[in-house]
Amino acid sequence: MSQGHRARLENCVKLLLLWVAASDGKLEEAELEFISAQFPDRSGTITNEEFLTVIRNSDLASIEKAIRMVAHESRELRLAFIDMAVAMTMVDRDMAVAENHILRFYADALHIGVANLEKRFLAVAGRPMEEPGDPSDPEWWLQQQGKQVEAEESEPVHDEAAHAPVGHMSIAQARTVLGVSLNASHEDIERAYERLAGIFEVSRVEAMGETAVSLANSRFKKIQQAYWLLKG
């Protein structure tokens, strides 16, 4: 792969992953910080702000160009890209409806198929991928409220140890990172760690450039941190 091709591919990957991150529109300071940490700006390359301007302006020609370029890569690389995109949706506790549709669009456009996307999602997130909800239906909003209450009740909020931050990560967050339940055994935690460490191995994504490598590295560090926290 030539340097020029690699640089172009890196830009395409960055744009497509940023579209996932920015699709819920809540690009507040914390989220921008997250993006800067995941995709550090490097001199001589397109900045995050420039990419975000493309997304804010709905510059579909650029997004189309990017997806067409990634679609020409090997199946292995396209699957690795899908894993990265899934990881981007895991920043928030729940995947937004828009994120869900973007993932499905990527799966179709990259000739991966939704059945494979669902398999990848299960592997990366440790839970099945839901169908996108319907925010045009008032019933959906009621369900969301119900889910929020249920989630708050299911977390041991009074258990200080469970939420004590260790290196910026609480036990509850660690469980989300590894995709394991409250009742997960040591074996479950071990299995989840091994699976995720394989998914975010740098060698899988290095052809996509520095951005993907940086994202995989950062995800791997989080997985390691979660593993040590839950194991200890």
Add this chain to the structure above:
Amino acid sequence: MHDLFLRLGVSTDASNDDIAAAIESKPHLATASEILLNPQRRAAYQRTVFTLRSIGELRHRLGLDNEASWFQETCGDFSAHAQARKFTAKAEVAAVEPVAATPAHAAHDAATRPPNRWMKPLLAIAAMLLMLLTLL
């Protein structure tokens, strides 16, 4: 998911008064008020609409309109065709600046897409049938 703005015939930056008036004129869309007249819900809903409209347009450009994962039945409002109909209807009613009212994808469509993807196989089948009839 429906595009409530499309169904009500209002733009995404319509005022609450305009939305309320549109809902009043279309009683079957009364439940839209629970979403569009609630500021928090409207903001979140609107962001999703923008993304789905983009996906609809991109799917059209890439020939992915009919993929099962697009939930054509439930996301039909966001297909490029539905959105184009909205623009066309608007242009007809307003009868102003027809060029500006033409959606970008329609121009792109005309320039880049084949006229009909089913046309070729249909013509091939018709030719084969004709040959068979001639032989018989």
